[in-house]
Amino acid sequence: MVSIMCILPIIGIILCIFIKKYYFKKKQFKLAKKIWSKANIWLTNFKSFDDIFEKKNSKVASALFQLCKHRQGLLGIKCNKLTLLTNFTETINTLIHDIYLAKNNIEIVFYIWKPGGLADDVANALILSAKRGIYCRLMLDSSGSTDFFRSKWVNIMKNSGIQIVEALKINILRIFIDRIDLRQHKKIILIDNHITYTGSMNLVDPSLFKKSAGVGQWIDLMIRIEGPIAGTIGIIYSYDWEMETGKQILPKIPNKYKINLNTLIKNNSIQVITSGPYFPKDTIHKALLTAIYSATKELIITTPYLVPSNDLFYAICTAAQKGISVSIIIPRYNDSIFVKWASRSFYSELLEAGVKIYLFEKGLLHTKSILIDHQLSLVGTVNLDMRSIWLNFEITLVIDNNQFGKNLASIQYEYINNSTLLDKRLWSIRSYWNRILENLFYCLNPLL
Structure with a gap:
């Protein structure tokens, strides 16, 4: 009984370390407020494109889109093309094709990037794109992408001109100021502020990932979208980037977009919901x-x-x-x-x-x-x-x-x-x- 009583306080301390709320420093609060003020100016401009917003929703979706409108300030957005991708090889080949066709910028965030297999083909495509003058930014979670940050690819990609950020960097001192298990779990790819990918897939070849776990290959689903929804996802990416680096990378002002209104899908409406310590709670x-x-x-x-x-x-x-x-x-x-x-x-x-x-x-x-x-x-x-x-x-x-x-x-x-x-x-x-x-x-x- 005595030994149990001695152990329980230790367990309690460990639990408190892991389940306490994320601590926001005053400096972070100021930076977050500053970023939101700039983002609001961008969104005001974005809202002026009346034709890209869907004002009506289906009966089953109306309540949720009303919630999003009041919480985030935007109606649902139409898109030009919407594709579901279920095969990893097909997804990677489609992505590499888009990377090679990029004209201005490529922004990527993943929880896990594990070198090897087809993931290396994406790395090489990014390197070649950066060398031909495309702005490439890569943000990866420190914990999920440990293998990447220990690999040769970091220096190779940086030397080609790719900006790389290790998000929520693991540091033992963080135990005393915030949750060390807070993770950057987004999966986003943005190309030319027009094409975007998101879904459950990490940048990991499933034929090589966690083979010893005995669970079989990972089965994922990604969405590829063309259209103005990329702008709102770009705002989310720029927010995370600036909170990590202090550097502003807001997407291009919407009036520079070449939005093809004739190909916008009818009766189609998309909202983007994001979360994290910097975003609207719950x-x-x-x-x-x-x-x-x-x-x-x-x-x-x-x-x-x-x-x-x-x-x-x-x-x-x-x-x-x-x-x-x-x-x-x-x-x-x-x-x-x-x-x-x-x-x-x-x-x-x-x-x-x-x-x-x-x-x-x-x-x-x-x-x-x-x-x-x-x-x-x-x-x-x-x-x-x-x-x-x-x-x-x-x-x-x-x-x-x-x-x-x-x-x-x-x-x-x-x-x-x-x-x-x-x-x-x-x-x-x-x-x-x-x-x-x-x-x-x-x-x-x-x-x-």
């Missing part, structure tokens, strides 16, 4: 809740990590109890044993509410997506866990478009076809020790 959480409560027919969720807040958990259960078809697709095998067991603690109540839980068998399903009534889609970097919802720098796209919804549905149904439906009866007779582990890891969910 927007992603409120957006997820609003989207789920808007469902009337079908709700499909894919997430690699299922540790939702109480509010989101009850919203999902309520949807199923209203008679809405609710499906959650998660990987059977996970790279995190903590998340695996914590996720399992939610299964019983979800199954009891009528939620269908599918365990994906063909690798680690890393796609983060929510589809409501085949019309409203949320796709991005946000996992359904506490870290993504409350802590990390994240981004998600909200898309109100029927054809895009149908395309996303076909991908999700393919995931379901490669999954096993969790049997409610068999789950109810799992071992007593499994239940203990589930509850134990559930208590640690603020760390997950």
